[in-house]
Amino acid sequence: MTPVAPIRFGLIGVDSPHAPSFTRLFGNGSDGVVPGGTVTHAWKGEPASDFPLSRDRIDAFTDEVSGLGVTLCGSPEEVAEACDALLIVSSDARTHPRYFERVVRFGKPVYVDTRFAPTLAEARTMLAQAQASGTLVLAGSPKRFTPEFQAALTGGPYHSASLDGPLPTQPGHPGLAWYGVHLVDLAVAALGAGPETVTVDAGRPGTPGGATTVRVQWGDGREVAMTGEAAWSPFTMGRIESEGGCSEFSIEAGPPMLVGLLEGIVNSVRSGIPNVPLREILSIVAIVEAANKSLEAGRPVPLSPN
Template sequence: MSENETAPGAEPLRFGLIGVDSPHAPSFARLLGDGRTGAVRGAQVALAWRGVAAQDFPLARDRIDDLAADVSARGVAWCSSPEEVAERCDAVLVVASDARTHPDYFHRVAGFGKPVYVDTRFALTTADARAMLDAARDSGALALAGSPKRFTPELRDAASPGVPVERIDLVGPLPTQPGHPVLDWYGVHLVDLAVAVMGPGCVRVDARADGPVTLTWEDGRVATLDGEPQWSPTTRGAIRTADGRRRDLVIHAGEPMLTGLLEALVAACRTGVPTVPPAEVLTVVAVVEAARASRLRGEPVRVDPQPQQSRS
């Protein structure tokens, strides 16, 4: 029996959603189903808090009602606050699409000492990310992170372990949203893929407007991130290894792409092992933050090569 399946007689984990203005909210509920017979077994979405969509963020403001209705149709029980969700569930999934809300939501639920997943955009600044990781450690909560693309078989097959990677070139959609410029919105998926393959420790980000965003590691390894400002469902990549080989990957967005993430979340809740190491979480946030600064200044920006949590 795999660790993402429910043992005979065992109750599925009860997941609780915080913020339902992302399509991931109803998709997670559909894929998990009753926790026993869904596309992903071992957990179900049992509870949710609607969240508050900012008026300056149309993507959330204009779709929250329809998405909430879809979640409700799945039999999910509504709670009056994030705290009520955290108290009544086994693990919290912060799926609110506006990343500006994530630190506050995280701090409101971390004190319950349960696993907390923050969907795709963990935080917009390294200061917020460090504070969130510190809060999780202090309360015994398990901080979970990662773009769904990180957990796909396409990436796993292309990034075979044991062979050093010298370079990865990624091309995917790079739209932005209010309050989420440069790589803050969809570009974070490419950053997360690059860090998943290359590891933490990116030291330089060049996001000048005249070409792809270039990430450089301390040992000279490179990742490039490129794409168009319009959304499209396909992300492509080429991984070049130290032995001269090239491995290509193609990831298509959609509900099947989410199954690997949900399986990883179930496994993490059972084992206590985070989906993404804290150093990689901080590297992803640091790269996204540095890209904003690089685009604004029109020059490369140096990044802390070993991002650390604020307290040891």
């Protein structure tokens, strides 16, 4: 039997710790923690002056990725030409629609890391571009693919969930747009796409010591409550309830948390099946956008259908 060649992945934007972590976990494609893929090329990206996490870390991460044997390219298009699949891992979500547009025409699978797009309109445009070019779209928070969370999804169908995790913000990423998106992803993974209303009924994320609760309601009465504080911590916990009982989970952030995501990406590229249903991608973006509007307006915000 002829060995299957590892998938050659290319990084688009390396101002995130996921860039070197993904590279290390894949290794050479055969004996890494996650076999089946290897990172061969990368494009540094364009950091925004108003986003310190990008501006102040991109050079160090670029050197780290290069030191791991990855070839640096002068453009995302050059990476797309050299690779089998692409990983948009830039930390600034505002760059994702623009970077996606530059590489989607190559028709190669594209993973967009955690924060798919800042707005529902941009997400819809990205998915339309992918459909036009026959591009497989991959997405999702790494927390969704952890064994801890997956083990909690063995019952179902679920009617409610309570999730707790950090809700810090960053410039240009208000409300749930920075870290809260992880909780939103878990909520949609558990209860599905198509929620109808979002309400923020506590303190504002980013306020020192301010805890926040975000409630997401589905039309049939299902509900998720997401709670967190402005200070970051590595732990995300939850309780998911169904008619048959409840399950609990706890996830700790760190490189091992990324393994399930990368294994799923390899499987999706091989099979051509999205790792996250497209309707769920849209629901996640819509919830984040509506939650930020609810924070500003101080009232429940209806979600646009997707």
